[in-house]
Amino acid sequence: MKKGIVLLIAMIACGYVNAQTDTVKIKTSALCEQCKERIEHDLSFEKGVKSNTMDLDTKELTVVYNAMKTDPQKIRVAITKIGYDADTLKADTKAYKRLPECCRAPGHQ
Amino acid sequence: MSFRTILFICALLCTSLAATVSCAQTLQGKVVEWDESMKMEMPLAGANIYWLGTTNGVNSDAEGNFSISSDPRSKKLVVSFVGYQNDTIQTADISVQKILLKKSVDLKEVNVEARQGTTTISTLNPLNTERLNEGEILKAACCNLSEAFETNPTINVSYKDAVTGAKEIQLLGLSGIYSQLMTENIPNMRGLAGIYGLTFIPGPWMESIQITKGSGSVANGFESTTGQINIEFKKPEEKKTPRFYFNIFGEENSNAEVNTFFKHKFNARWSSILMAHANYMNKTIDRNNDGFYDLPHSKQINLYNRWNYHSGKKLESQIGIKFVMDERQGGQIHPAGDNDRTKYFISDILNQRAEAFGKLGIVFPEKPYQSIGNILQVTYHDFNSSIGLKDYKATEKTLYYQSIFQSIISNTSHQYKIGIGYQYDLLEDKFNLVPGVNEQQVPGAFGEYTYSYLEKFKLVAGLRVDYHNEYQWIVTPRMHGKFNFTDDLILRWSGGKSFRVPYAIADNISVLASSKQLVFDEKIKPEEAWNYGINLSQRYKIFTHEGSVTIDFYRTDFLNQLIADQYTDATIIHFYNLRGKSNATSFQAMVNQELWEQLNIRIAYKRDDVEATYNGIPEEKPLAARDRALFNIGYETKNQHWRLDYTLVWEGKKRLINAIVDEHYGRLPDYSPDFIFMNAQLTKVFKRFELYGGAENILDFRQDHPIINADKPFSNEFDATQVWGPVDGRRIYLGVRFSII
Numbered sequence: 055m056k057k058g059i060v061l062l063i064a065m066i067a068c069g070y071v072n073a074q075t076d077t078v079k080i081k082t083s084a085l086c087e088q089c090k091e092r093i094e095h096d097l098s099f100e101k102g103v104k105s106n107t108m109d110l111d112t113k114e115l116t117v118v119y120n121a122m123k124t125d126p127q128k129i130r131v132a133i134t135k136i137g138y139d140a141d142t143l144k145a146d147t148k149a150y151k152r153l154p155e156c157c158r159a160p161g162h163q
Numbered sequence: 164m165s166f167r168t169i170l171f172i173c174a175l176l177c178t179s180l181a182a183t184v185s186c187a188q189t190l191q192g193k194v195v196e197w198d199e200s201m202k203m204e205m206p207l208a209g210a211n212i213y214w215l216g217t218t219n220g221v222n223s224d225a226e227g228n229f230s231i232s233s234d235p236r237s238k239k240l241v242v243s244f245v246g247y248q249n250d251t252i253q254t255a256d257i258s259v260q261k262i263l264l265k266k267s268v269d270l271k272e273v274n275v276e277a278r279q280g281t282t283t284i285s286t287l288n289p290l291n292t293e294r295l296n297e298g299e300i301l302k303a304a305c306c307n308l309s310e311a312f313e314t315n316p317t318i319n320v321s322y323k324d325a326v327t328g329a330k331e332i333q334l335l336g337l338s339g340i341y342s343q344l345m346t347e348n349i350p351n352m353r354g355l356a357g358i359y360g361l362t363f364i365p366g367p368w369m370e371s372i373q374i375t376k377g378s379g380s381v382a383n384g385f386e387s388t389t390g391q392i393n394i395e396f397k398k399p400e401e402k403k404t405p406r407f408y409f410n411i412f413g414e415e416n417s418n419a420e421v422n423t424f425f426k427h428k429f430n431a432r433w434s435s436i437l438m439a440h441a442n443y444m445n446k447t448i449d450r451n452n453d454g455f456y457d458l459p460h461s462k463q464i465n466l467y468n469r470w471n472y473h474s475g476k477k478l479e480s481q482i483g484i485k486f487v488m489d490e491r492q493g494g495q496i497h498p499a500g501d502n503d504r505t506k507y508f509i510s511d512i513l514n515q516r517a518e519a520f521g522k523l524g525i526v527f528p529e530k531p532y533q534s535i536g537n538i539l540q541v542t543y544h545d546f547n548s549s550i551g552l553k554d555y556k557a558t559e560k561t562l563y564y565q566s567i568f569q570s571i572i573s574n575t576s577h578q579y580k581i582g583i584g585y586q587y588d589l590l591e592d593k594f595n596l597v598p599g600v601n602e603q604q605v606p607g608a609f610g611e612y613t614y615s616y617l618e619k620f621k622l623v624a625g626l627r628v629d630y631h632n633e634y635q636w637i638v639t640p641r642m643h644g645k646f647n648f649t650d651d652l653i654l655r656w657s658g659g660k661s662f663r664v665p666y667a668i669a670d671n672i673s674v675l676a677s678s679k680q681l682v683f684d685e686k687i688k689p690e691e692a693w694n695y696g697i698n699l700s701q702r703y704k705i706f707t708h709e710g711s712v713t714i715d716f717y718r719t720d721f722l723n724q725l726i727a728d729q730y731t732d733a734t735i736i737h738f739y740n741l742r743g744k745s746n747a748t749s750f751q752a753m754v755n756q757e758l759w760e761q762l763n764i765r766i767a768y769k770r771d772d773v774e775a776t777y778n779g780i781p782e783e784k785p786l787a788a789r790d791r792a793l794f795n796i797g798y799e800t801k802n803q804h805w806r807l808d809y810t811l812v813w814e815g816k817k818r819l820i821n822a823i824v825d826e827h828y829g830r831l832p833d834y835s836p837d838f839i840f841m842n843a844q845l846t847k848v849f850k851r852f853e854l855y856g857g858a859e860n861i862l863d864f865r866q867d868h869p870i871i872n873a874d875k876p877f878s879n880e881f882d883a884t885q886v887w888g889p890v891d892g893r894r895i896y897l898g899v900r901f902s903i904i
Contacts (some may be wrong), residue, residue, distance in 0.1 A: 081354060086402075088904070092904065095850075096850060098802045098804065104802075105802055154402065155428075
């Protein structure tokens with residue numbers, strides 16, 4: 055009975071969401087809890103991003119996304135537009151300047 | 164962030180060289196910290212040293228030295244101190260001589276776990292304090308403090324009458340005048356300001372609300388009987404406070420509000436915040452067709468500016484000013500130009516208030532347990548009211564000063580606070596044509612001692628002595644404490660005395676909304692009461708879902724109380740000192756449970772038995788519900804883009820004063836009916852702003868004809884005070900908030 059319900063829900067969910075979720079890990083220049091909140095909040099509005107969580111110890115962002123709607127490169131660009139580095143991509147200068155002082159990683163101009 | 168420790172081995176009492184031999188050994192050592200400014204090691208007194216997994220522990224003394232006997236259960240010694248990183252030492256190879264602790268990095272930035280509850284009860288605080296943080300405050304439409312308690316069972320808020328728009332809270336069954344309202348730990352909104360004070364604190368300004376049940380600490384004065392409600396405003400020195408915030412809110416009854424604040428950090432030391440609020444309501448609503456405005460027309464402007472100075476080493480200070488102007492016009496509906504008070508029963512109330520405060524804190528970097536705090540506050544309040552044919556005009560000037568020194572006796576198991584304070588209060592009023600002056604000068608001193616046994620047991624005993632210029636010595640002893648059966652099962656208890664000088668008119672402003680005569684039978688003496696209670700709370704987990712159960716029981720006994728007796732005479736309110744018993748017994752049970760991730764429910768039931776002796780006859784306190792139940796469900800989507808809240812409240816019957824007969828509707832019953840009240844709110848989060856909307860009183864339940872003899876307001880049988888339920892019906896609202904962090 056339980057298995058049947060789970061299967062039914064899975065089928066409905068599958069049919070409902072034409073999703074093919076992938077995961078990517080991106081290194082960011084986040085510094086503190088505030089940066090984590092900022093990135094997680096802003097990135098959650100990016101098209102195709104299902105969820106994202108940052109590990110503050112490693113500064114690594116794990117993003118679960120819909121592969122049909124976006125891809126890792128688009129996500130990296132989105133992160134730079136929030137004001138942070140994403141792997142090898144440097145933060146967008148304007149967005150970086152909008153960050154509160156405590157969140158500005160050194161090495162930018 | 165791991166940390167290096169320096170271990171040396173010290174002489175042991177036991178001669179054995181192999182530490183694994185379990186002969187009784189005493190480990191001796193010294194706890195130190197590195198002082199950057201002095202470039203040397205400084206002893207750390209009062210550090211906790213205990214065997215991991217046990218409660219066998221000691222504290223380091225003033226020189227940082229400690230001596231602990233070995234424990235067969237554990238080979239790991241933990242050294243800890245608030246604000247420093249813990250150190251765990253393997254004692255497999257003995258000889259611990261010196262342990263160096265390093266300060267926790269960035270103590271100010273507390274990393275909040277992803278799912279911290281919106282209302283929390285600390286496991287460390289010996290006081291029974293619930294903390295409502297921003298998430299909880301946002302759940303209500305929450306224009307101001309009076310609406311912030313809608314999802315909380317501890318405090319209920321109701322209109323005092325159907326005319327003035329004044330609201331009253333109830334805590335432990337007793338009116339809000341018996342609980343102490345504080346803003347930033349400074350007593351506030353008392354006296355004249357207590358009438359509308361709840362509406363002078365806008366929702367978006369608040370960072371958190373702490374509700375402490377029972378007689379609290381002696382440090383805040385002698386007035387609080389049933390508890391303390393402390394409001395913390397958004398702090399300019401905190402990173403998470405937005406640099407700019409803007410909120411606009413509107414309701415279908417035409418109440419419109421605007422809130423905004425700006426925060427600026429000038430440099431490493433100075434930061435400031437400027438907050439502003441304005442509201443305006445001028446729609447005429449009379450759904451029950453009694454000829455009276457259901458809600459008064461109102462407008463308010465509220466401004467607050469605070470500066471924070473942080474030296475980084477020894478000093479921290481704040482200064483601020485606040486200003487409120489609030490006007491309410493209610494009563495009988497009348498044409499705009501015609502304000503003839505003999506023709507129409509008009510209620511016109513103007514509040515103007517200015518406050519200025521300063522706080523100065525001195526800390527001792529080499530002694531983190533020691534500090535001195537100073538508070539100074541001055542207020543000026545102008546209250547101008549005309550209700551029907553009665554006038555009450557008053558001004559109140561206050562000055563409050565307090566200085567507290569806190570430290571420890573040899574180690575942190577023994578903490579103490581001593582302080583001195585001074586309260587000045589000048590009330591000049593005029594009731595109709597009768598002037599009055601009341602000047603109070605109350606210097607005082609207090610001492611409070613806290614004994615802690617690790618985190619398991621805490622006992623706080625305090626004594627406060629004040630000298631009142633009119634009532635001489637006021638002695639208020641208070642005691643509270645907690646015992647942790649386990650980390651999750653905690654018992655708290657409190658008991659203490661309170662003293663309060665009543666404000667006959669201001670405390671009972673609604674009596675002006677009736678045609679009853681006010682008669683003072685005798686000179687009113689100060690109110691004195693004892694309050695005591697216990698609280699048991701248990702946290703638990705069902706699978707991974709956290710929950711908690713809390714049970715409270717409190718009792719308040721009055722030695723003297725100002726009785727406003729409406730029972731004895733139909734057309735007269737007698738004011739006299741209590742003769743006989745007056746008490747309140749309050750029981751509350753509450754369950755908070757996370758059902759599944761992002762979904763939380765709260766269920767609570769409260770029972771208050773409140774009675775006093777009116778002219779020799781014990782009677783229930785009128786207009787106080789004996790039973791009350793609350794159910795709240797809150798849901799947030801995983802990506803945090805949507806938030807949904809729903810609250811259902813059931814209020815039981817209330818005793819009514821029904822001597823007067825209404826010409827059309829007859830006599831009110833002895834008890835009001837019970838009723839159900841529902842609120843819901845939905846919030847959609849966008850990248851840069853949030854949109855929220857909802858309805859209060861979804862069922863549109865209203866008390867029919869709350870005003871007795873509304874068509875004869877100038878007869879001697881007019882009474883607008885028997886309000887037991889909502890007067891305004893369903894309120895649908897919409898708002899948007901925008902912030903830049």
